Amino acid sequence: xxxxxxxxxxxxxxxxxxxxxxxxxxDAATTAxxxxxxxxxxxxxxHNSKDNPTGLYKATDLSKLPDTAKQRxxxxxxxxxxxxxxxxxxxTQSGYDGNVNNQLNASLxxxxxxxxxxxxxxxxxxxxxxxxxxxxHLRKDLKFSDGSPLTAEDVAFTWTILHDKAYNGDxxxxxxxxxxxxxxxxxxxxxxxxxxxxxxxxxxxxxxxxNAIALVQLGGPVLSKAHYxxxxxxxxxxxxxxxxxxxxxxxxYKLEKFIPGQEVRFxxxxxxxxxxxxxxxxxxxxxxxxxxxxxxxxxxDYAGFSATQENIDKLKGLGFVNILPYTxxxxxxxxxxxxxEALKDKKVRQAxxxxxxxxxxxxxxxxxxxxxxxxxxxxISWAYTEEGINSYKFDPAKAxxxxxxxxxxxGADGIRVKDGKKLTIHFLGSKNKGTDIFIPxxxxxxxxxxxxxxxxxxxDFNALVSKVESKDYDLAxxxxxxxxxxxxxxxxxxxxxxKGYDNPKFKELYDKALATSNIDERKAIYKEIFQLLNDxxxxxxTSYKKSxxxxxxxxxxxxxxxxxxxxxxxxNWELSK
Numbered sequence: 001x002x003x004x005x006x007x008x009x010x011x012x013x014x015x016x017x018x019x020x021x022x023x024x025x026x027d028a029a030t031t032a033x034x035x036x037x038x039x040x041x042x043x044x045x046x047h048n049s050k051d052n053p054t055g056l057y058k059a060t061d062l063s064k065l066p067d068t069a070k071q072r073x074x075x076x077x078x079x080x081x082x083x084x085x086x087x088x089x090x091x092t093q094s095g096y097d098g099n100v101n102n103q104l105n106a107s108l109x110x111x112x113x114x115x116x117x118x119x120x121x122x123x124x125x126x127x128x129x130x131x132x133x134x135x136x137h138l139r140k141d142l143k144f145s146d147g148s149p150l151t152a153e154d155v156a157f158t159w160t161i162l163h164d165k166a167y168n169g170d171x172x173x174x175x176x177x178x179x180x181x182x183x184x185x186x187x188x189x190x191x192x193x194x195x196x197x198x199x200x201x202x203x204x205x206x207x208x209x210x211n212a213i214a215l216v217q218l219g220g221p222v223l224s225k226a227h228y229x230x231x232x233x234x235x236x237x238x239x240x241x242x243x244x245x246x247x248x249x250x251x252x253y254k255l256e257k258f259i260p261g262q263e264v265r266f267x268x269x270x271x272x273x274x275x276x277x278x279x280x281x282x283x284x285x286x287x288x289x290x291x292x293x294x295x296x297x298x299x300x301d302y303a304g305f306s307a308t309q310e311n312i313d314k315l316k317g318l319g320f321v322n323i324l325p326y327t328x329x330x331x332x333x334x335x336x337x338x339x340x341e342a343l344k345d346k347k348v349r350q351a352x353x354x355x356x357x358x359x360x361x362x363x364x365x366x367x368x369x370x371x372x373x374x375x376x377x378x379x380i381s382w383a384y385t386e387e388g389i390n391s392y393k394f395d396p397a398k399a400x401x402x403x404x405x406x407x408x409x410x411g412a413d414g415i416r417v418k419d420g421k422k423l424t425i426h427f428l429g430s431k432n433k434g435t436d437i438f439i440p441x442x443x444x445x446x447x448x449x450x451x452x453x454x455x456x457x458x459x460d461f462n463a464l465v466s467k468v469e470s471k472d473y474d475l476a477x478x479x480x481x482x483x484x485x486x487x488x489x490x491x492x493x494x495x496x497x498x499k500g501y502d503n504p505k506f507k508e509l510y511d512k513a514l515a516t517s518n519i520d521e522r523k524a525i526y527k528e529i530f531q532l533l534n535d536x537x538x539x540x541x542t543s544y545k546k547s548x549x550x551x552x553x554x555x556x557x558x559x560x561x562x563x564x565x566x567x568x569x570x571x572n573w574e575l576s577k
Contacts, residue, residue, distance in 0.1 A: 057312070059553025061319035066298030069320075069552055074280040076555065076573055078566070079287030079300040085258055086244045088228070089221035090162060090169045095481075100264050100284060101221065102567035104145075104249035106273065108136055108155070109219025110568060113561055114382040115329075115484050116519065117215055121150070121222060121250060121273065127517050131210035134218060138201045143271040144224045145247070145254045152203035156195050157225035157232075159205060159218065160184070163192055166237040172217050177208040187234065210515040212522060213485045224248045252277045252571040262286055278557075278574040295321065301552035302566070308367035312548060321550040326560070327371075328547060329378040331489065332362070332479040334540040338500025340474055342423060347406040349537040352425070352475075353392045355399030355449045357441055362543035365437045373541040375530040376480075376489035382519060383486035383526040389534050399449050408450070416450040424452040428467055428476040431459045435477065471499075479545075486526045487514060493538050501538040 083096040089105050092098050108122040119125075122136040142150035162173045163181040174181065180193025194206035205218055223229070227248040231239045247255040250273070253266035264284040268277040287294055287303075294300040296318065305311045307325045315323050336343050336352075343349060362370045374391055377384045408416035408423050416423040425446060429435035439455045446453040456473075458464040468476050483489045487510070492498045494510050506529065513525040534541075551558060557572040566573075 055325075057316055057323035059320050059322050060316070062553050063320075064318065065320040065553070066296070069298030069301065069554070072301075072575065074575070075283060076279050076281075076302075076552075076575065077283045077285050077300050078302045079291060079294055080264070080284040082261055082286045083258075083264060083284070085260060086241075087247050087255060087258070088240055088244055089223065089249075090158075090167075090171050091240055091244070092169075099565070100255075101249075102251070102565060103253040103266055103282065103284075103570065104247050104251045104255060105221035106250045106252075107220050108138075108222065109216050111216060111484060111561075114380060115486070116382060117219070120219075122219060125215065125219075127215065131212075131515065131517055132208075133204055133206045134215055135198070135202065135204040136219070138203075139273055140201065142250070142273055144227070145249050145251075145269045145271055146224075146227070147271055148224065148226055148248075150222060150224070150250060151200040152197045153200075154222050154225045155203045156197050157229050158221075158223045159195050160192055161223070161229070161232065161237065164234060164237060166235050171220070172213075176211050176214050176217055179206045179208050190234075210517075212514045212517050213487055215517065216484065222250060251567070253282050256281075272571060274571055277571040282570065295550060298552075301555060303550055305548050305550065306366070307369040307546040307548040310367060311369075315548070315550045318550075320553050322553050322555070322558075324549045324551075324560070326547055326549065327379060327544055329380055329483045330480045331373045331376060331378060331483075331544055332477075332542040333373070333376075334542060335468065335476045335478055335498065336537075336539055337471060337474050338498070338538065339471060342408075342418070342421075343474060344500070345406050346536060347402045348408070348423075349540070350392075351399040351402035351406070351449065352446075352451075353399075353537060353540050354395045354402065355451075356445050356540070357394045358392075358542060359394060361438050361441050366543075366545075369546045370543045371546065373544050375534050375541060376493075376539075377486055377526070377530060378483055378489070379544060381483065381486055381489075383523050383530075385523075385527045385530060387527060388531045396445070396448055403449060410450045414450055415452050422452055423450065424454060424474070426472070426474045427453065427455045428464055428473045429455065429457050430461050430464055430477070431457050438477065475540075477542075486522070490529060490533065493533065498538055501536075503532070503536060503538075506532055506536070 080099055081096050083100050084093045086093040086097045087100050087104060089101050092101060107120050109125070110118045110120045112118050121138060121142060123139045124137045126135045127133070136155065138150065138152065138155070144150055159173065159178070161167060162171050163178065163184045165185050165187065178192060178194045180189055183189040184192045196204045198204060207214060228240060228243060245255065245258055252269055252272045252274070254269045256265040256267040258264050263286060266282040268280050270276045285294070285300055287300060291303045291305070295303045305315070312323060312325070315321055336349060338344060358372055362372060372391070374389050375385070403416060408418045411417040411422065427439070427442065429438065435457055443453045443455070458467070464476070467473060480489065490510060493501050494507055509525055509529045509532065513522050513529065516522060549560060554575045556574050556576055557569060558566070559569040560566055561568055
């Protein structure tokens with residue numbers, strides 16, 4: 001798995017994992033990734049109706065709020081799995097560190113609930129006609145949390161150190177091919193040619209080739225040159241480790257105290273560009289354990305769960321929480337070992353999809369907390385489409401027909417054989433409720449097709465990943481991290497992460513989609529990409545999970561984003577009296 005996928009800036013609560021191929025955990029009560037909000041917000045009317053399951057359920061009885069939560073006057077607490085303490089953007093060591101950074105740092109550019117770029121520290125930008133030069137115009141009078149000014153010098157410094165030969169973090173800036181970036185990294189230039197400071201409020205960057213995701217990738221957090229660059233010399237970045245908790249940022253909150261294994265305390269940043277947050281204190285509480293208990297006792301004000309009707313009913317029964325169902329910007333999939341001879345045949349891959357009762361596994365067994373996926377895109381994305389997409393409804397007869405056409409014939413024991421080899425599927429999964437559901441259904445389905453299904457379950461996710469990387473498998477269950485741009489959902493098919501897939505037409509379309517910044521043009525191209533991948537099936541697309549956020553009914557002005565979690569609305573949160 002690629003390390004870069006560990007550090008996306010989406011909100012992950014409690015025990016959720018943020019990995020390129022996260023274990024496909026279908027547990028009934030787990031904390032969830034950053035929610036995808038398309039319509040409901042904390043200010044919506046009460047929608048306590050089964051006829052409107054996607055609406056916000058308002059708290060019905062705040063008198064039931066635990067005393068612990070009632071007594072908090074200027075503090076909001078959210079659960080978070082234990083961060084490491086590496087609180088410098090671009091140098092974080094886990095997705096949980098990234099969650100902390102979301103509160104400590106704003107970005108030049110953010111995205112709305114469909115992934116469309118929106119101004120943040122940069123009030124506007126221009127993209128040259130050849131889609132190579134991006135010019136960012138900073139807001140006036142920006143300040144870091146120590147009161148020092150933020151200028152184009154800081155932006156240029158940030159981009160520069162990301163090209164340093166000693167940088168080993170997880171930014172995606174280097175693959176953008178900034179002009180002169182390679183020469184700087186190799187020590188052949190004293191600066192990055194493509195980075196230009198135009199004036200204190202304006203900075204530009206030029207690429208060697210067009211890349212539609214450059215605006216957002218380059219539009220990340222800004223590091224203070226005075227603070228993080230005072231000891232910088234080319235080829236030496238270890239000093240930044242000493243600054244991991246000596247934070248100077250641009251976000252709504254400042255780091256007050258980090259207590260490893262317990263909590264991260266924040267205090268409102270009076271220099272935040274949108275104004276000082278309405279709630280003075282914010283705490284990330286280390287919350288490994290029973291998230292229900294933390295919410296029920298008032299120890300946390302915000303938690304996430306799988307959106308089963310059982311969970312929703314239980315949360316409604318608490319009376320003191322607002323409940324917001326959502327679909328995260330992710331998709332689940334079964335990774336195929338395309339280097340194994342049988343799986344190189346598209347007809348076999350399609351047969352495995354038709355012959356698997358995905359509805360029973362991912363929707364019915366999840367009590368509706370999921371829907372079927374057939375393309376590598378979340379339904380909330382501006383690029384999502386169902387036009388020309390095969391739904392691969394459960395059809396054993398069709399699956400058998402395809403296997404026959406592929407030359408796999410039933411042997412004496414009922415298992416299909418071709419060229420003297422049996423059709424065997426070695427499945428890998430993580431130990432969780434989702435895997436417990438998947439295995440017996442898949443075994444029955446595939447046995448009916450004449451396939452020898454051999455499952456292997458791992459209690460440790462890293463052990464599963466190692467097994468996949470050893471290539472000793474046929475099928476493995478994963479899900480993506482948060483998908484911001486539609487390219488995020490398909491990059492694994494072009495960057496070598498899904499080994500063995502090599503379709504020149506897909507590569508052509510992938511490059512074409514990155515060569516323009518026009519969303520309408522990109523949408524048309526991604527429709528072609530999704531249709532192609534839906535037919536090729538380099539992986540078996542499985543499901544979109546449905547989750548639910550529950551939060552203290554006293555919290556006002558709360559919204560959540562599929563890409564930045566609570567970070568954008570957090571400055572406006574306040575506790576009603």
